[in-house]
Amino acid sequence: MMLDYYNVLDLLSSEERQVQSVVRDFLDSEILPHVADWWEKADFPTHVISKFGEMGLLGANLPAEYGCPQVNNMTYGLIMYELERVDSGFRSFAGVQSALAMYPIYKYGSEDQKQSYLPNMAAGLTIGCFGLTEHEGGSDPDQMKTTARKVGESYLINGSKMWITNGSIADIAIVWAKDDDQIVRGFIVPSDTPGFTANKIQRKMSMRNSITSELIFDDVEIPATNILPEAKGLSAPLGCLTQARFGIAWGSMGVLESVYYDALNFSNIRSTFDKPISSRQLVQDKLVDMVVDHTKGLLLATRLAQLKDAGEMQYQHVSVAKRENARSALNAARSAREILGGSGITLDYSVIRHMLNMETVDTYEGTHDIHTLVIGRDITGQNALV
Ligand SMILES: Cc1cc2nc3c(=O)[nH]c(=O)nc-3n(C[C@H](O)[C@H](O)[C@H](O)COP(=O)(O)OP(=O)(O)OC[C@H]3O[C@@H](n4cnc5c(N)ncnc54)[C@H](O)[C@@H]3O)c2cc1C
Incomplete structure (x- = not known):
């Protein structure tokens, strides 16, 4: 039973409470018994990702037309509650996938981008990460040094990002970089593009169940169609x-x-x-x-x-x-x-x-x-x- 001293759950619908209880049962039986071992080994158990997809935990509040469960935000919040009750690493994984990789595609992407990425991301078949923070300081993202130079029908991305959740297991990175006009733009960067390197950060004493990486972009060339057209500015x-x-x-x-x-x-x-x-x-x-x-x-x-x-x-x-x-x-x-x-x-x-x-x-x-x-x-x- 969820800790609920003030009967807050009584404010919720039966559907919302039902999802919370199903997610709790799943996590208690399949994740919780192993979580301390995974944390000790400092590894993220990637085999759980497809299961998270099947359970509807990825991009849960995004629209059904893109293969997502389309639950309301109350239910999404309850899912995050249950994931983090088990370990912050799992909420981080699902939170980054949902809110920082799928959401920017949904909010700022073209229709083609939404159709091509979101259903596979909801299923856990495509993993995303979000690269904003750089070595010089996360609190002041406008200082970013990463650039995206337009060359013909491509962008050339150069720079680096630090502390990126899911970085080393991501198939795509949402990379924020300054364009030729010094405007912050968002790009979908496949991690197998030449010049893209992800270095897993070692010796973490926190979030050991979560992968955190440095990303390096050395003349990473992506098609101009990989820009998120509606994302302009910080x-x-x-x-x-x-x-x-x-x-x-x-x-x-x-x-x-x-x-x-x-x-x-x-x-x-x-x-x-x-x-x-x-x-x-x-x-x-x-x-x-x-x-x-x-x-x-x-x-x-x-x-x-x-x-x-x-x-x-x-x-x-x-x-x-x-x-x-x-x-x-x-x-x-x-x-x-x-x-x-x-x-x-x-x-x-x-x-x-x-x-x-x-x-x-x-x-x-x-x-x-x-x-x-x-x-x-x-x-x-x-x-x-x-
Ligand atoms: C495990 C982990 C996962 C992360 N995942 C991601 C991710 O997926 N993607 C991503 O882009 N980033 C990620 N981050 C980066 C995270 O968002 C930054 O660490 C955070 O924004 C703080 O930036 P910083 O560490 O560079 O500290 P700094 O910005 O250097 O701040 C250091 C200290 O200075 C204080 N400070 C800074 N500016 C001021 C000011 N103006 N006034 C008063 N105090 C100030 C801060 O409060 C802080 O106490 C992750 C970080 C961690 C640790």
């Missing part, structure tokens, strides 16, 4: 990030649920000084903070989905929910680790894995502080970002 990739951050706002609450139950169960079993530690006020204080933060975060995410389904969601609404929910899940994971004492540092429980993953989630897709400045700019009219 607002295009930022529009994709708004979609992905929506998923993070939901997914983080899945993490909070997981670490809370580990901490609650452990505290009921663990006795010191002849009493279960759950009877101690200091431990209860931590557990209560977790339940309260989960309740607040679930309400935020639910309202955000209602706004998105009504077509009223603004990017600053998403900043509030991403910032708040990622940070509260990170804090809860740290607190749960503390309640588990020494047991909290092994992979026998979920807490250290989630805690380390959440260090990434708090940072990527706009750091906590960058979202603070985005919201600050919105409410004061003063831009403290630049």
